[in-house]
Amino acid sequence: MTRETEESGGPHGKTSRSDDAVLLKVQGLVRDFDSLRALDGADLEVHSDTITGLIGPNGAGKTTLFNVVTGFHLAQGGRVTLNGQDITNLPPHRIFRHGLCRTFQIPREHQSLSVLENLMLVPIGQQGEGLFNAWLRPGAVRRQELANRKKALEVLEFVDLSHVRDEYARNLSGGQKKLLELARTLMTDPTLVLLDEPGAGVNPTLMHRLTDNIRYLNRERGITFLVIEHDMDMIMSLCDPVVVMSEGRQLMTGSPEEVRRDPRVLEAYLGGQYATVEG
Numbered sequence: 001m002t003r004e005t006e007e008s009g010g011p012h013g014k015t016s017r018s019d020d021a022v023l024l025k026v027q028g029l030v031r032d033f034d035s036l037r038a039l040d041g042a043d044l045e046v047h048s049d050t051i052t053g054l055i056g057p058n059g060a061g062k063t064t065l066f067n068v069v070t071g072f073h074l075a076q077g078g079r080v081t082l083n084g085q086d087i088t089n090l091p092p093h094r095i096f097r098h099g100l101c102r103t104f105q106i107p108r109e110h111q112s113l114s115v116l117e118n119l120m121l122v123p124i125g126q127q128g129e130g131l132f133n134a135w136l137r138p139g140a141v142r143r144q145e146l147a148n149r150k151k152a153l154e155v156l157e158f159v160d161l162s163h164v165r166d167e168y169a170r171n172l173s174g175g176q177k178k179l180l181e182l183a184r185t186l187m188t189d190p191t192l193v194l195l196d197e198p199g200a201g202v203n204p205t206l207m208h209r210l211t212d213n214i215r216y217l218n219r220e221r222g223i224t225f226l227v228i229e230h231d232m233d234m235i236m237s238l239c240d241p242v243v244v245m246s247e248g249r250q251l252m253t254g255s256p257e258e259v260r261r262d263p264r265v266l267e268a269y270l271g272g273q274y275a276t277v278e279g
């Protein structure tokens, strides 16, 4: 999934919120793939301090929305703002600097590096990046490397991957790779984290750890999450509000209970992978 060259140009009761708490605002996003309209005027709001769920049948446009919001695909119409700042069609590294991080449906670890090295590679403005710094400010570079290492070790401790820190990332289980994806986002002190199917392929024990970690980071560190997930139990217990997408646009948003009871949601899922959204 690459940015095209054309660029050169849970915890319930949180559903109603005031406009000034809007952290991410997506308005009328359009994205075509040849003759297929993947996003067809998609709207979405993520309010600060929420864990917002994003659900919908296969092909509804959820991942495409993530890709456009994070700059991996270009929008052909519409607008994305983060904290009131227009970030529409900025390149991914600039969006990342605004404090918006994401994970991928299929983890993108550096397979032949260790788990610890994977974290230390996350670009957080390393002083050593430029020749100028490496030659003329070796002390500053070294200090930053040490700080990065300390932070990486803390993050690994938090996600309970310390015991595999020297293991090649390719040797991790599917669930551990999801934890490593989350860990990589935490190296950057993000404001908003977009998680694409964090629960897919994760065993129940690691799933509990993952959801506990997300809740803790939301509550104690004030990180806002937008979570795509097909596991309805996870969505219903972790997220509020829940946004439902269908056919490239928003169908509704509401509390988990409102979503569960809405006949339009059932209808959107009928004929798809799920006959019901009962959790």
Ligand SMILES: Nc1ncnc2c1ncn2[C@@H]1O[C@H](COP(=O)(O)OP(=O)(O)OP(=O)(O)O)[C@@H](O)[C@H]1O
Pocket (backbone or CB within 6 Å): 033, 036, 037, 038, 056, 057, 058, 059, 060, 061, 062, 063, 064, 065
């Ligand atoms: N790079 C691409 N090239 C062509 N078509 C694409 C591309 N990415 C997505 N699509 C199409 O856009 C539509 C929306 O796909 P998307 O992956 O965003 O849906 P989704 O809601 O995330 O689905 P799922 O839950 O199955 O992951 C689908 O029809 C998909 O085949």
